[in-house]
Amino acid sequence: MSILVLGANGYIGHQVVADLVANDNHVVAADVAFEHVPANVSQHFTDLTKPETIAALFDSLRDLDSPLDGAINLAYPRNSQYGRSLFDVTYESFCENVSLHLGGFFEFSKLAALFCQTQQRPFSLVNVSSIYGVIAPKFEIYNGTEMTVPVEYAAIKSALIHLNKYFAAYMKGTRFRINSISPGGILDSQPESFVQKYTENCTGKGMLDANDLFGSIRFLLGAGSEFINGQNLIIDDGFTL
Ligand SMILES: NC(=O)c1ccc[n+]([C@@H]2O[C@H](COP(=O)([O-])OP(=O)(O)OC[C@H]3O[C@@H](n4cnc5c(N)ncnc54)[C@H](O)[C@@H]3O)[C@@H](O)[C@H]2O)c1
Numbered sequence: 001m002s003i004l005v006l007g008a009n010g011y012i013g014h015q016v017v018a019d020l021v022a023n024d025n026h027v028v029a030a031d032v033a034f035e036h037v038p039a040n041v042s043q044h045f046t047d048l049t050k051p052e053t054i055a056a057l058f059d060s061l062r063d064l065d066s067p068l069d070g071a072i073n074l075a076y077p078r079n080s081q082y083g084r085s086l087f088d089v090t091y092e093s094f095c096e097n098v099s100l101h102l103g104g105f106f107e108f109s110k111l112a113a114l115f116c117q118t119q120q121r122p123f124s125l126v127n128v129s130s131i132y133g134v135i136a137p138k139f140e141i142y143n144g145t146e147m148t149v150p151v152e153y154a155a156i157k158s159a160l161i162h163l164n165k166y167f168a169a170y171m172k173g174t175r176f177r178i179n180s181i182s183p184g185g186i187l188d189s190q191p192e193s194f195v196q197k198y199t200e201n202c203t204g205k206g207m208l209d210a211n212d213l214f215g216s217i218r219f220l221l222g223a224g225s226e227f228i229n230g231q232n233l234i235i236d237d238g239f240t241l
Pocket of ligand 1: 009010012031032033046049074128129131184185187
């Protein structure tokens with residue numbers, strides 16, 4: 001397959017790039033930074049918050065030797081005030097984060113759908129949502145840490161799941177598919193007390209590693225999921241049960 005990865009430089013993104021390459025896929029990496037992306041992977045500067053750079057990206061991918069089969073959006077745009085607790089979030093900051101993140105995913109999805117129409121071949125888009133787009137936060141597991149689930153995150157990631165359904169229905173009769181994954185927390189040096197409380201809410205491992213997502217991502221991108229459309233695949237070791 002030939003796959004575009006947006007957010008390719010991120011904690012999860014650069015590991016997804018490595019997995020796709022290791023499984024003999026051609027990968028196009030897009031992000032605003034590239035230090036974690038291998039030099040032999042083609043790199044395209046793309047700012048999700050600047051529609052003209054997304055348009056330029058898709059324009060540049062029209063005549064690839066191995067035409068694009070799909071894309072995964074793992075970008076995580078946010079402003080400098082992101083991550084505050086509820087009553088410290090201003091109206092302006094809330095709106096800005098929704099615009100940067102949800103607005104960006106909207107524009108990327110729209111241009112991917114248009115790209116698919118003009119290419120006249122199947123295209124599978126995977127948008128990355130979160131368990132916190134599915135259930136309300138379990139705030140108690142964050143007690144005693146500086147961490148929280150930002151209110152914008154809940155609004156953005158839940159809206160993204162429904163946006164996918166809208167796109168899937170609108171694109172009926174085309175070869176465009178759009179699905180999301182909702183990962184649980186990915187282990188990345190979080191405080192031990194939090195990890196322990198998080199794990200108590202799971203059925204086995206607890207917090208996941210990025211490589212726990214790889215099989216689901218390749219499945220949704222590939223032909224094996226041809227008739228799965230507008231769905232959200234929760235990968236969370238039972239956290240949302
Ligand atoms: N890490 C987790 O525990 C977790 C859990 C569930 C869902 N997710 C979701 O997975 C995705 C990736 O998470 P992560 O932990 O790898 O995040 P990250 O912050 O490590 O990586 C995000 C990437 O997005 C890029 N980015 C930021 N702003 C951008 C912009 N304007 N345009 C283009 N790229 C931009 C960054 O450069 C970075 O490479 C996010 O959407 C996140 O919400 C993460």
